[in-house]
Amino acid sequence: MKFFLDTADLDQIAEAASWGVVAGVTTNPTLYARIGGKLADFPAHIQRICALCAGPVSAEAVGTTRADIIAEGQQLAALAPNVVVKVPTTIEGLAATKALAEKNIAVNMTLCFSVPQAIMAARAGATYISPFVGRFDDISEDGLAQLEDVVVAIENYEFDQQVNIIAASIRSAHHVTQAALMGADIATVPYDVLKKLVEHPLTDRGLASFEADWKKVITA
Ligand code: G3P
Numbered sequence: 001m002k003f004f005l006d007t008a009d010l011d012q013i014a015e016a017a018s019w020g021v022v023a024g025v026t027t028n029p030t031l032y033a034r035i036g037g038k039l040a041d042f043p044a045h046i047q048r049i050c051a052l053c054a055g056p057v058s059a060e061a062v063g064t065t066r067a068d069i070i071a072e073g074q075q076l077a078a079l080a081p082n083v084v085v086k087v088p089t090t091i092e093g094l095a096a097t098k099a100l101a102e103k104n105i106a107v108n109m110t111l112c113f114s115v116p117q118a119i120m121a122a123r124a125g126a127t128y129i130s131p132f133v134g135r136f137d138d139i140s141e142d143g144l145a146q147l148e149d150v151v152v153a154i155e156n157y158e159f160d161q162q163v164n165i166i167a168a169s170i171r172s173a174h175h176v177t178q179a180a181l182m183g184a185d186i187a188t189v190p191y192d193v194l195k196k197l198v199e200h201p202l203t204d205r206g207l208a209s210f211e212a213d214w215k216k217v218i219t220a
Helices: 010-018 029-034 039-052 066-077 091-102 115-124 134-138 143-155 173-181 191-197 201-219
Strands: 002-006 022-026 057-060 083-088 107-112 128-131 164-167 186-189
Touching: 002 010, 002 191, 010 022, 010 039, 010 191, 022 186, 039 057, 039 066, 057 107, 066 083, 066 091, 083 091, 091 107, 091 115, 107 115, 115 128, 115 143, 128 143, 134 143, 143 164, 143 173, 164 173, 173 186, 173 191, 186 191
Parallel strands: 002 022, 002 186, 022 057, 057 083, 083 107, 107 128, 128 164, 164 186
Antiparallel strands: none
């Protein structure tokens, strides 16, 4: 499983990239608003992210009609070769995905919450599909079970393009563990969760004991 970073924060992207584990970045309007992003600076900001991360960088189209999403998607894709256009899983989004895929523009269909949505996204030409785990949990459903259903269903079929499942709306190491065990291609993870993934109390305890014992060695 690859890790994408789910953020628009340049410092977080630069820091996590230095750990050697970040294969891509996903953004959305909420994440851009969270860093105080301004509309006029959005294209330049996506380009700054693309300069920090050579892998796929998802930038979301906010239009709701196919014409708007297609126009916006073409503008976003022109910003850098590694931009992936994020498109909502709706009828208009499917139509836009079909048109963008025909122009060889990679699409990440987002806000996916069901197997039929995922299969339709794949048939429309999406290269990435993002089932949301945490938000499904938020409504007292089982987000991980839903993700697993999508992974299995997509694996059952051949599609014209390679389809990558991105486990999105990830909130915990448990989400990441289960996504990896079920074979999700990618997990897109917020910075704070990504940091926690490398932490373990036994690692800390082992390190403390090694340090203490090494002090005995150097003072002997
Ligand atoms: O990529 C978007 C998705 O990960 C959103 O996560 O935590 O806002 O549900 P969240």
